[in-house]
Amino acid sequence: MQRSYCVELEKESLIFSAAHFITFGDDVCETLHGHNYRVRCRIEGPLNCHSYVVDFIALRDALRRLVQTLDHRVLLPTRHPTIAVTQEAHEVTARFAERRWVFPADDCCLLPVDNTTAERLAEYLANRLLEWLSSQSQAVTTLTVGVDENEGQWGECVVQLNRE
Numbered sequence: 001m002q003r004s005y006c007v008e009l010e011k012e013s014l015i016f017s018a019a020h021f022i023t024f025g026d027d028v029c030e031t032l033h034g035h036n037y038r039v040r041c042r043i044e045g046p047l048n049c050h051s052y053v054v055d056f057i058a059l060r061d062a063l064r065r066l067v068q069t070l071d072h073r074v075l076l077p078t079r080h081p082t083i084a085v086t087q088e089a090h091e092v093t094a095r096f097a098e099r100r101w102v103f104p105a106d107d108c109c110l111l112p113v114d115n116t117t118a119e120r121l122a123e124y125l126a127n128r129l130l131e132w133l134s135s136q137s138q139a140v141t142t143l144t145v146g147v148d149e150n151e152g153q154w155g156e157c158v159v160q161l162n163r164e
Contacts, residue, residue, distance in 0.1 A: 004141075005045065005053050006042055006044040006045075006053060006142075007042070007052070007053045007056060008042045009041050009056065009060060009063065010039075010040035013064055014063055015038050015039070015067070016037050016039070016068070016070045017071060017072055018034060018037060018070050018072065018073050018074070018075050019033065019034040019074045019075065020033070020075040020076075022115050022117055023096070026082065027097070029083070029096045032074075032101065037070075037147055038147070038148040039147055040145070040146045040148075041059070041063060041125075041144060041145045042142075042143070043133070043143055044140070044142040045138065045139050045141045046141075048139070053138075058136070062129065063125075066125055066128050066129065066132075070109055072107075073107060073109040074103050074108045074109070075108075076092065076103075076108055076110050076111065077115055077116050078110050078112055079112055081114065087105055087108075089105075090104060091104060091105055092105050092110070118147045118153065118154065119147075119157060120155075122147040123145075125145045125157075126144075126157045126159050129143065130159065141160070142158065142160055143158070143161070144157070144159075
């Protein structure tokens with residue numbers, strides 16, 4: 001008989017408010033708007049010597065720190081093929097076709113993604129969470145991070161890790 005274990009975390013403290021805009025197709029860019037995003041995660045892996053996959057409190061705190069870096073920011077993609085994002089001194093400029101936005105740099109979060117969709121935000125958070133898990137020597141087999149941008153509209157990123 002084979003057993004598998006997981007922990008899931010979804011808390012009221014894992015919420016952030018942020019502005020963004022995304023593109024549809026090659027020539028449509030929506031207007032700047034905001035969401036109250038919710039974040040959840042699921043981690044699968046073997047039990048450690050203390051009989052848990054990962055410490056809930058440590059996971060909660062690590063994920064809360066990541067979420068707080070996005071809170072009350074304008075989320076901008078740095079790898080978008082048609083949105084150019086540049087930072088000079090104390091401001092960030094984003095351009096799409098004839099449109100141009102200028103924001104105070106402190107109000108922005110420049111993300112290494114190609115679009116600020118819920119799925120890509122989940123991927124960004126998953127990558128950062130994997131860095132933390134690795135630093136904690138956690139033997140994770142699967143990590144799922146979900147981002148809800150509108151009360152029931154979840155985008156998820158599932159990362160399967162080959163642990164041998």
